[in-house]
Amino acid sequence: MEQQNVTGPQATASDMACPEYPQGLKWTRQRKNVYRVLWEAKEPLNAVQIYKLAAQYAEGEEYALSTIYRILSTFEEKGLVEKTSWVEDTAVAYSLNRGQHTHYAVCLECHRRIPLQGCPFAHMNVDCGAGGFTVTGHKLEVYGYCSECREQQGRGQIEN
Amino acid sequence: MEQQNVTGPQATASDMACPEYPQGLKWTRQRKNVYRVLWEAKEPLNAVQIYKLAAQYAEGEEYALSTIYRILSTFEEKGLVEKTSWVEDTAVAYSLNRGQHTHYAVCLECHRRIPLQGCPFAHMNVDCGAGGFTVTGHKLEVYGYCSECREQQGRGQIEN
DNA sequence: TTTCTAAATGCAATTCATTTGCATCTGGAA
DNA sequence: TTCCAGATGCAAATGAATTGCATTTAGAAA
Numbered sequence A, B: 001m002e003q004q005n006v007t008g009p010q011a012t013a014s015d016m017a018c019p020e021y022p023q024g025l026k027w028t029r030q031r032k033n034v035y036r037v038l039w040e041a042k043e044p045l046n047a048v049q050i051y052k053l054a055a056q057y058a059e060g061e062e063y064a065l066s067t068i069y070r071i072l073s074t075f076e077e078k079g080l081v082e083k084t085s086w087v088e089d090t091a092v093a094y095s096l097n098r099g100q101h102t103h104y105a106v107c108l109e110c111h112r113r114i115p116l117q118g119c120p121f122a123h124m125n126v127d128c129g130a131g132g133f134t135v136t137g138h139k140l141e142v143y144g145y146c147s148e149c150r151e152q153q154g155r156g157q158i159e160n
Numbered sequence C: 001t002t003t004c005t006a007a008a009t010g011c012a013a014t015t016c017a018t019t020t021g022c023a024t025c026t027g028g029a030a
Numbered sequence D: 001t002t003c004c005a006g007a008t009g010c011a012a013a014t015g016a017a018t019t020g021c022a023t024t025t026a027g028a029a030a
Helices: A029-040 A047-057 A065-077 A147-152 B029-040 B047-057 B064-078 B147-151
Strands: A081-084 A092-095 A104-107 A114-115 A132-147 B081-084 B093-098 B103-109 B113-115 B134-145
Touching: A029 A047, A029 A065, A029 A092, A047 A065, A065 A081, A065 A092, B029 B047, B029 B064, B029 B093, B047 B064, B064 B081, B064 B093
Parallel strands: A104 A132, B103 B134
Antiparallel strands: A081 A092, A104 A114, A132 B134, B081 B093, B103 B113
């Protein structure tokens, strides 16, 4: 009987494992912790944030930032993780690829990132016009002002 | 009679001027050339690309890359220019804010960027669910495979 | 269990995009 | 023509991400 990884995204952090974990990759302490951080994250995090959070789980252990980068790019290569980049932020952010993706409404004033309910494209047949382009994914960001920042307006136009 | 800038985006490069040019900004040689490059660009360019193209227009003149960055960020601040960032590219790209924006379909194989015909959101009421968020803009990127790369498939999956 | 090796990591140095401080220059109002 | 706030050039600094190499380790095989 082959051993099954019944733990995984459902599992608690202590025995965190990953059923979709690709063959040939070692399930190291560092990778477990990075996976755990991403699993618990409520929004995409950049490498340094992940580095710091992962270090908390690894009391006393040494962590190299470069290792985090390498883990993240391996995970991305294997489809475990999604990369996102935002114009207002120089660093790239990473999130677990949970199948259903999330888009965000970004407030231009306070920079808060508000997750959108569902994907507007879910019911939409993206016709590219570019004949023959096979769409496998998309990335969407909506900009504007959140209700709070909207209130204290009157000044907040482009011209400061 | 106040002087009118009848040249502008419609003008030829030699007398390139900009009607929407904000008050208080000097219309310098460097800025003219950056504006010209952006005006003629068929797709968003990064700072180094703009730097090189602008230098061509300014035969023999000195240009500093840092100046290009400063011009671009000033232009963006004033709403003349839009910034875009792509996950596959570390550098930020800039394009003239022409009112109507363009989205792209990005081929994951050859990285070609195919402009989409019109904006899928044009006819779409973006309901954020996030109550009260006022949408002023959005950014969309579609990923997949262009027809050419699609043909020579069979191997090109994630695992490689 | 122990052995063994390809894969993973730590570390330090490197690359590359972007920013900044400061002295000099210049567009354009007076 | 004068004059100065705003622009620029230059060089150094910052910050994200990558890379080379020696060392460690997960996990398959013995």
